[in-house]
Amino acid sequence: MELAAAVVTKSCNGGDYCHGDIICWFEEVAEKADVLQTETLVRILELNRGIEYLKKWFGGIEIVRRDMDGPAIESLFTSMVPLASHADLEPYILRIADGDTAPLITREPIRLLSLSSGTTEGRQKYVPFTHHSARTTLQIFKLAAAYRSRAYPTREGGRILELIYSSKEFKTKGGLKAGTATTHYYNSEEFKIKQEQTKSFTCSPEEVISNGDYKQTTYCHLLLGLYFREQVEFITSTFAYSTVQAFRSFEELWKEIYTDIKEGSLSSRITVTKTRKSVLRIVYPNPCLASKIKSICEELEGNNWYCLIPKLWPNAKYVYSIMTGSMLPYVKKLRHYAGDQLPLVSADYGSTESWIGVNMDPSFPPEKVTFAVMPTFSYFEFIPLHRKKNQNTGSNSGDDFLEDDPVPLSQVKVGQEYEIVLTTFTGLYRYRLGDVVEVAGFYKKIPKLNFICRRKLILTVNIDKNTEKDLQMVVEKGSQILMKKSSSKAELVDFTSHADVTKQPGHYVIYWEIDGEEVEEEVLGECCRVMDASFVDHGYVVSRKANSIGPLELCIVEKGTFKKILEHFIGNGAALSQFKTPRCTSNQVLLKILNVCTVKRFLSTAYA
């Protein structure tokens, strides 16, 4: 089998796909990761000979030549082609979107464009999607499924409650279809192959996934998930946010779902005809199931919905989603819904641009998960990053790191932080992804990465620099106070932040949405103070002491505010499957929503 060809096509005995095959394949890949990385780069360059973007850097020189070996090509490539950001490649991608069919960044014509979720950068970006994207998605799904089935075997022929959502698709000026990468995947042959080969089917038909209105899709997923409750082997969504969002909705919707199960009907909320037809083909009056669900829900309601998942899906073996990075804050709620026994399995690491790493250790808790890099998917480079230590640079560059020259995968070091750089089969060359990772260890020759954060600094007023991860830790400390000290059952639903520099001195604003009963003002004031005092960044501490940064402001927003933010993004073409709440925003529309919905404000007394 040609390892660098990137895709496992072989199956056991030429018949059905078998988990062992793909794990064997990955073992081989891991032994030769360094060589495969070079081969992957050479293959990308061979496939894209003479394209306009590379000509710009190589002129008339042929990059892949007989008289050069792989390492020589690799060093020529990295010395001639500069690191690039999305902005550098955007003019080419926009020409493609406008219908230019010349070989600009790939030889293979690009027919689909993905939209990154845009929830971390604030702006959606076009990224090419090719057959390679769907094939690697299928491949990493199979590999991850093989590792999961070792730890948590599931029954063949079972169902998956997949809380997945397609985005609305549209045509660009040049007639290319644009939508999220997950949407393209759900529409691809590979998605069907995955279901057939793994002999496990999602509970909802395609007409539900592609409904376009996330509320209608959620309702149908939950309804059908309950119809198939005995067969459901696991529950999954791309990002943990969607699972939490779906079960929060279930708390409100369950009575309506119960009626539909009892009567074999479908709520009038579902207005899209193709969705109605497809669901009504599956449902039938089932009073026995309905009354069981009713009694379970009544009991769950009295218990704040603790253990909702195992009670409603008694045969589910685990809950599976991306739970790392900006999804960590939702793990607490997920644990609540899953109870103490049902494992939470953290899913793989990828982006619209490329898949990056697989979780080989599904039994690790989300906080400890690492990702083994997939060396045949893309060519990876790693920019070593060093945190600036207590430097009064006065810069407001939005960055907290000093960097060294990029190194290839074979030269990364355990314990070092890096920014990932990608050269992909889909036309991205030395593209800075903007994610910061740390090498946690190796599996054979493959580095296993810890996801740290998005590189872009999120909170800064002057010399202070706080990343998404710093903010997450501070909010975690504040929310512990909320849970411990409030006399009512209150929990943090979601949060974001903003560096307000409209008045001197500038200051941080943290927005919280809280669920539960009214929380005492003293408790919220304490949460605010603790958060302010918990930022350990030297620049922040010094500036707070000198009052060149003002007291932290905690704004409590009314219930449903973060849903409005979600809806704002969905209205702009994002899909629930890829949604991530922005942890810091200067987007005026979002700030307007947050400020209009603020019901209480507190100013920190730390440093007073």
Ligand code: AMP
């Ligand atoms: P998008 O392309 O908009 O879907 O977002 C991709 C980004 O989501 C990545 O660049 C990461 O920042 C984040 N991401 C994806 N997978 C993971 C993961 N397993 N853990 C943490 N963050 C992730």
